[in-house]
Amino acid sequence: MANDTSYHSCPNPSISAFENALQQFDDAAKILNLTPNQIVVIKEPRRMLEVKLPVRMDDGRIEVFRGYRIQHNIARGPAKGGVRFHPNVDLDEVKALAFWMTFKCAVVNLPFGGGKGGVVCDPSKLSSGELERVARRYFAEMIDVFGPDKDVPAPDVGTNSEVMGWFMDTYAMHKREYVPSVVTGKPVELGGSEGRTEATAQGIVHCIGEVAQHLGMDCAGSTAAIQGFGNVGFYTAKILHKQGCRVVAISDVSGAYENPKGIDIPAAMNYAREHKTLDGLERTDLAEKMKDPMELLELEVDILVPAALENQITSKNASRVRARMIAEGANGPITPKADKILNEKNIFVIPDILCNAGGVTVSYLEWVQNRAGYYWDNTRIQEELSRIMKNAFKNILMTSEQYGISLRIAAYVVGIQRVTRASEMRGLYA
Ligand code: NAD
Secondary structure (H helix, E strand, O other): OOOOOOOOOOOOOOOOHHHHHHHHHHHHHHOOOOHHHHHHOOOOOEEEEEEEEEOOOOOOEEEEEEEEOOOOOOOOOOOOEEEEEEEOOOOHHHHHHHHHHHHHHHHOOOOOOEEEEEEEEEHOOOOOOHHHHHHHHHHHHOOOOOOOOEEEEEOOOOOHHHHHHHHHHHHHHHOOOOOOHHHHOOHHHHHOOOOOHHHHHHHHHHHHHHHHHHHHOOOOOEEEEEEOOOHHHHHHHHHHHHHHOOEEEEEEEEEEOEEEEHHHHHHHHHHHHHHHHOOOOHHHHEEOOOOHHHHHOOOOOOOEEEEOOOOOOOOOHHHOOOOOEEEEEOOEEOHHHHHHHHHHHOOOOOHHHHHHOOHHHHHHHHHHHHOOOOOOOHHHHHHHHHHHHHHHHHHHHHHHHHHHOOOHHHHHHHHHHHHHHHHHHHHOOO
């Protein structure tokens, strides 16, 4: 969850994330020669709900928050996707995030469709009580939308396991029964899975390891820069550091911090935990503050991990990116125009719908455990996660080589094929 005291506004508010997502879809649909009938069924979101959430604030005022839930596609299973609490949440962004979830779940072959939700709010400015009331009101308004076989949310930017616990409890109070599988990313004490907190980061590192092997690179001794120090960025930094990688720059909403000799990541993590932000890290001997935080993306490193928000690498800065590989921890951090520039520069991009699928993969394992009422230890979780991520990576790499296309388009080719096949086999109900 975001630990910040404030949020920057979106750096590129004029870029539509959903338009970008559709562009990626179109590029892959051309390769597959999809028919108009096939396209029209799976391209646009199937259900969109907008709600207004009246919430009593600590000072007695009633504030009305706007919330969304979108189910992009449910051909392969219940909608699956996180809920984002952020001031810049809007319909366009949630549509894009739901779209990406459909194809992400298909890429790693999980029996889920794609969904996403969000509430326009700044969690860093809410008290714990206010946050809980926003979360519970959101879930209560959506009570008929969510369900273990209908739509299963999870954490995203600005939400965490505590919020998932409130979601689950709200559902249980309405249904008068214990239904842990209605939401994933819960605390372990409430039926959450071992390994879920670090799962997205662990999946990213599995992908990085596969690419390193493919490129004949050694992760130990390589350099990395990581944008975002929340759930995804924080644990990616931790795991890469543990594997002997030199993390030379990290950032959060307060700015970017650099140390060419390598940042002592455990110490930076302690700092972030204690201060709830990286703000002031330059006053320690861990790192210097960079003048412009966006310069982190332009550092000459082996591995660049954008792990904050979408539209960070655009046609404006892509030509200045000097990383050898980019692992998309965030959803949609690279625009299609930037993608082309990076391709021309031979920068190896691991696309979001593959790279950050470790989170939803362990969410799936959590859902399975909840339904079975039988819980696995972390060793089993790590084995399953590693197997699923590595198989998906190999399949996408093979597809990209087979068609001579980027890994991103290859991931869409695989995902779209699976969703189209399921849609056609189900047929049209009426
Ligand atoms: P989070 O709220 O835990 O962390 C977000 C981080 O980004 C914070 O450190 C925040 O300070 C930082 N940030 C925000 N704006 C920034 C800016 N302009 N520059 C630099 N840093 C900035 O969120 P998260 O769960 O880590 O999610 C990050 C990204 O990963 C999102 O795109 C999300 O959709 C994606 N993702 C998350 C998961 C998951 O399991 N949490 C899974 C898949 C994908």
